[in-house]
Amino acid sequence: MILNEIPPPLDVDPARRIFGLETEFGLHLDTGAGRPVTPEEVAGHLFHSVVQWGRSSNVFLPNASRLYIDVGAHPEYATAECDTLTDLIALDKAGERIVHDLIAGGEERLRAAGVDGTIHLYKNNTDSAGNSYGCHENYLVRRRADFKAFASALLPFLVTRQIVTGAGTITRTPSGAHYSFSPRADHMWEGMSSATTRSRPMINTRDEPHANAELYRRMHVIVGDSTMAEPTALLKVGSTDLILRLMEARVPLPELTLAREMQAIRDVAHDLTGRATVELADGRRLTAVQVQQTYLDAVRAHVGGLIERTDEVDQILDLWQRGIDAVRTQDFSLVATELDWAIKHRLVMRYRDRLGCALDDARLARLELAFHDVSPQRGLFYRLQNQGLVRRIVSEEAIEAAKTRAPQTTRARLRGEFVEKALASGRDFTVDWVHLKIAGSSGTTVLLKDPFRSEDARVDALIDLLETV
Ligand SMILES: Nc1ncnc2c1ncn2[C@@H]1O[C@H](COP(=O)(O)OP(=O)(O)OP(=O)(O)O)[C@@H](O)[C@H]1O
Ligand SMILES: [Mg+2]
Numbered sequence: 001m002i003l004n005e006i007p008p009p010l011d012v013d014p015a016r017r018i019f020g021l022e023t024e025f026g027l028h029l030d031t032g033a034g035r036p037v038t039p040e041e042v043a044g045h046l047f048h049s050v051v052q053w054g055r056s057s058n059v060f061l062p063n064a065s066r067l068y069i070d071v072g073a074h075p076e077y078a079t080a081e082c083d084t085l086t087d088l089i090a091l092d093k094a095g096e097r098i099v100h101d102l103i104a105g106g107e108e109r110l111r112a113a114g115v116d117g118t119i120h121l122y123k124n125n126t127d128s129a130g131n132s133y134g135c136h137e138n139y140l141v142r143r144r145a146d147f148k149a150f151a152s153a154l155l156p157f158l159v160t161r162q163i164v165t166g167a168g169t170i171t172r173t174p175s176g177a178h179y180s181f182s183p184r185a186d187h188m189w190e191g192m193s194s195a196t197t198r199s200r201p202m203i204n205t206r207d208e209p210h211a212n213a214e215l216y217r218r219m220h221v222i223v224g225d226s227t228m229a230e231p232t233a234l235l236k237v238g239s240t241d242l243i244l245r246l247m248e249a250r251v252p253l254p255e256l257t258l259a260r261e262m263q264a265i266r267d268v269a270h271d272l273t274g275r276a277t278v279e280l281a282d283g284r285r286l287t288a289v290q291v292q293q294t295y296l297d298a299v300r301a302h303v304g305g306l307i308e309r310t311d312e313v314d315q316i317l318d319l320w321q322r323g324i325d326a327v328r329t330q331d332f333s334l335v336a337t338e339l340d341w342a343i344k345h346r347l348v349m350r351y352r353d354r355l356g357c358a359l360d361d362a363r364l365a366r367l368e369l370a371f372h373d374v375s376p377q378r379g380l381f382y383r384l385q386n387q388g389l390v391r392r393i394v395s396e397e398a399i400e401a402a403k404t405r406a407p408q409t410t411r412a413r414l415r416g417e418f419v420e421k422a423l424a425s426g427r428d429f430t431v432d433w434v435h436l437k438i439a440g441s442s443g444t445t446v447l448l449k450d451p452f453r454s455e456d457a458r459v460d461a462l463i464d465l466l467e468t469v
Helices: 039-046 048-054 085-100 103-112 147-152 155-160 230-248 261-269 288-300 311-329 340-355 362-371 380-386 396-402 412-425 457-467
Strands: 019-024 026-031 058-060 066-070 074-078 117-122 135-142 169-173 176-180 190-193 201-204 216-221 277-279 285-287 429-431 435-438 445-447
Touching: 019 085, 019 230, 026 039, 026 074, 039 048, 039 074, 039 103, 048 103, 066 085, 074 085, 085 117, 085 230, 085 396, 103 117, 135 230, 147 190, 155 201, 155 230, 155 261, 155 288, 169 362, 176 340, 190 261, 230 288, 230 311, 261 277, 285 288, 288 311, 340 362, 340 380, 362 380, 412 429, 412 435, 412 457, 435 457, 445 457
Parallel strands: 190 201
Antiparallel strands: 019 074, 019 135, 026 117, 058 066, 066 074, 135 216, 169 176, 201 216, 277 285, 429 435, 435 445
8 A cells, every 4th residue: 555655754753743632620619508500600600711811711822722611511621732741741730720720710700600619620530420531642643544453553552551551540339349440441432433422432533633634643542541640641641652653663563452442441440450361352361461561572672773762761661661560569669659540549548547448438539539639739649749759750840831831842832922922912813723813804824734843934924913903
């Protein structure tokens, strides 16, 4: 199929990739007696200030990221395009603070509407009613004729990576509760599909690259858990990127096709011992530990060659190995300051022992929820992090700066500058991932098809136009 293969553009290093993370937040209003309030009403009050300056509850921010209310009254924040993992983590963390900063105004509006309450935003994946919402990862890949086969080759990796990058959760069953690796695993229904809400695939194959469609595709991974700890995000996106690099270079990966992906993702999630096996299409049975170790070894074999060795790559490989070892040896302390499932496991088990209760105790459910509270003061995760009990990857300064500053090395820089200047000008404008437009006049739309390009004379001209009346 060589005729269908479109070569990568010459001016882009094949190791360079665009990443984006979308996070849906759980929204909850704590209120005493009073009139009932729908989640939609709470979300409306929360976004009041956004609508004031952005004239919509679906906006692009000066940091070039997108903020909107998704179906089910979930606030969603989608980071702008990043080409480094540290930019991505800082921008993702900035998003938590941006949504958290809306709370005070939202509560005030609610009080004015006769409702006294406290708004909580949770960076988690399930609510008490059993709904699941996601954290989606976006990876730019070079377009290829065999995209479906390419994407499905990633599934054994995605099914098993939860033993290192899962968020961990207390799972309640009719016969009691147990701790499992991933809250999201039980909510997946198929491997791949182009629909998100109806079918809940692990990879969404809708062909919407937000870029030059002749050259690129966007790999839209929707099976991951939302992560709190910065090293967990580094490992989640970093390990997936390394696997994609091998696949894009057509390095043959070990044959690990699963016989039944949906069975496997659940079995892996519910087995903290790491000893349960999954069946492969060729009839073999392997543990998730073995599958992940096979992938890690495959990556290692190319570090220093195809994969340039950097401090960051070393950090990813080291944490990946310790995560696998923690499950294999059952010594969770190996990663208890870095990986979400292990950080939360330690916290939950300590409280269980102190309270002398069973895992299904409602107090532990509240503890788990509080772990995901994005509030830097109230959130239990942040209390641990503030006490130095969680390793950091990015600085406080970088996160604070990312609230208002776009990544400078991708298309995001152009969007960020345009949004900032357009807001200052008071002119009507519209923006999406590939367009910048001054409303109401002709010839004032710029199409940005190359997400790697951070400089563009057309955007400078468009910004100049903002100043002219
Ligand atoms: N060319 C690209 N390659 C990879 N990621 C991209 C590219 N362009 C944009 N992104 C990222 O994709 C994400 C898109 O977020 P958005 O919430 O708009 O998702 P969507 O899948 O397009 O739509 P929706 O969530 O409404 O279904 C952002 O994080 C953004 O940074
Ligand atoms: Mg989205």
